[in-house]
Amino acid sequence: MALFGRLITIPAFILLLSSCGGGGGGGNGSDFQPPPPDEPATVQTQQVFANVDLAFATALVQAPDDASRWFAIEKSGRVVVFENDAMNATGSTFLDIRGRVESGPNEAGLLGIAFHPEFATNGEVFLSYTAPAPLTSVISRFRSFDNNQTLDPSSEEILLTIVQPASSHNGGNLAFGPGGRLYIGFGDGGGGGGDPQGNGQDTTNLHGTIVRIDVDTAGGYAIPPGNPFAGNAPCVQGFGAAACPEIHAWGFRNPWRFSFDSATGRLWAGDVGQGAWEEVDRVEAGENYGWNIREGAHCYPPESSCSEVGLTDPITEYDHGLGSSVTGGFVYRGSAMPELAGQYIFGDFVTGRIWAVPADSPIGTAPLEIADTDHSIASFAAGVDGELYLIDYGGTSTIHQIVP
Ligand SMILES: [Ca+2]
Numbered sequence: 387m388a389l390f391g392r393l394i395t396i397p398a399f400i401l402l403l404s405s406c407g408g409g410g411g412g413g414n415g416s417d418f419q420p421p422p423p424d425e426p427a428t429v430q431t432q433q434v435f436a437n438v439d440l441a442f443a444t445a446l447v448q449a450p451d452d453a454s455r456w457f458a459i460e461k462s463g464r465v466v467v468f469e470n471d472a473m474n475a476t477g478s479t480f481l482d483i484r485g486r487v488e489s490g491p492n493e494a495g496l497l498g499i500a501f502h503p504e505f506a507t508n509g510e511v512f513l514s515y516t517a518p519a520p521l522t523s524v525i526s527r528f529r530s531f532d533n534n535q536t537l538d539p540s541s542e543e544i545l546l547t548i549v550q551p552a553s554s555h556n557g558g559n560l561a562f563g564p565g566g567r568l569y570i571g572f573g574d575g576g577g578g579g580g581d582p583q584g585n586g587q588d589t590t591n592l593h594g595t596i597v598r599i600d601v602d603t604a605g606g607y608a609i610p611p612g613n614p615f616a617g618n619a620p621c622v623q624g625f626g627a628a629a630c631p632e633i634h635a636w637g638f639r640n641p642w643r644f645s646f647d648s649a650t651g652r653l654w655a656g657d658v659g660q661g662a663w664e665e666v667d668r669v670e671a672g673e674n675y676g677w678n679i680r681e682g683a684h685c686y687p688p689e690s691s692c693s694e695v696g697l698t699d700p701i702t703e704y705d706h707g708l709g710s711s712v713t714g715g716f717v718y719r720g721s722a723m724p725e726l727a728g729q730y731i732f733g734d735f736v737t738g739r740i741w742a743v744p745a746d747s748p749i750g751t752a753p754l755e756i757a758d759t760d761h762s763i764a765s766f767a768a769g770v771d772g773e774l775y776l777i778d779y780g781g782t783s784t785i786h787q788i789v790p
């Protein structure tokens with residue numbers, strides 16, 4: 387059963403996470419640095435929460451400063467809540483918006499969840515999902531009116547929408563960062579590979595960007611000072627006459643998963659590659675991460691020449707000999723694996739490999755493999771205590787803790 391599930395779900399999610407091109411790659415031509423001398427130890431994964439039934443789970447989070455519960459989202463449009471009891475927990479419905487979610491295409495569905503930093507008192511949770519006809523990415527606020535036991539489906543306040551030109555590369559992550567701003571990822575819109583519409587380098591739309599907005603305003607959102615195009619008029623349904631002031635950084639292909647270092651506040655994103663290179667970026671305001679001029683630290687298309695002026699290369703990358711759909715993870719700030727303290731941990735959806743790079747790595751650092759698993763790593767998760775987990779994607783999705 388599990389094997390059958392794996393055989394049918396892996397090819398689907400390869401498309402889903404959108405490494406559209408063929409294999410290729412090859413490790414030559416890289417000028418990346420050798421691994422650091424003090425290498426972190428290898429890790430293993432251990433299944434937890436085995437009694438929580440999840441189907442096509444895409445993300446797993448805890449609410450801020452509350453280690454008592456976990457929340458998983460299913461691609462179909464359901465948020466599942468369960469107690470933080472690895473042996474005994476079973477899931478129940480925290481929110482069900484399956485009737486509003488278009489989850490048919492491989493990369494469409496309920497893709498991201500973020501709890502407001504003040505969730506304990508304001509009951510606000512933000513979701514990223516795709517709605518149907520035409521396929522549209524929707525960023526919404528929901529509220530709880532029952533002491534945070536469930537979210538009220540009728541409370542939905544749509545903050546931002548953008549019509550998707552194709553079913554792939556929808557991004558889907560969202561997370562609160564320093565200063566309580568909400569960060570949202572959008573892919574290049576897909577449509578045949580190679581970013582045919584040039585969305586990655588076009589700052590007059592939100593495709594191919596990580597957005598930063600202030601949701602603590604009366605109605606809708608405000609533009610935080612410090613956004614690179616903060617003086618411009620807000621973009622309408624993702625498009626504007628000039629560069630969108632919502633943009634924090636751009637030049638992404640599909641920043642499927644990103645996170646903030648809980649110690650430093652720095653933003654890390656895994657950007658899924660096209661046909662040759664998977665990359666991890668440490669994202670700064672106003673930086674252009676290169677797509678579709680660069681794929682990883684290489685000109686795109688392969689063998690072409692390109693100008694690097696104004697573009698920021700990844701902290702680390704790996705070629706398609708090692709994997710073909712990067713899943714961004716977390717800087718480890720837990721206590722169970724001291725040898726991994728301060729390491730950014732990330733993996734590959736297709737091959738299940740897991741790597742680490744020091745969080746203070748310069749651009750062009752080689753990743754160190756710390757595990758080669760059988761998991762289809764859809765997402766990583768970090769508990770309030772800093773310990774790390776991953777979702778093994780499938781019709782039966784399972785949760786695994788990363789352990790020494
Ligand atoms: Ca764009």
Ligand SMILES: [Ca+2]
Binds near residue numbers: 637681699
């Ligand atoms: Ca890039």
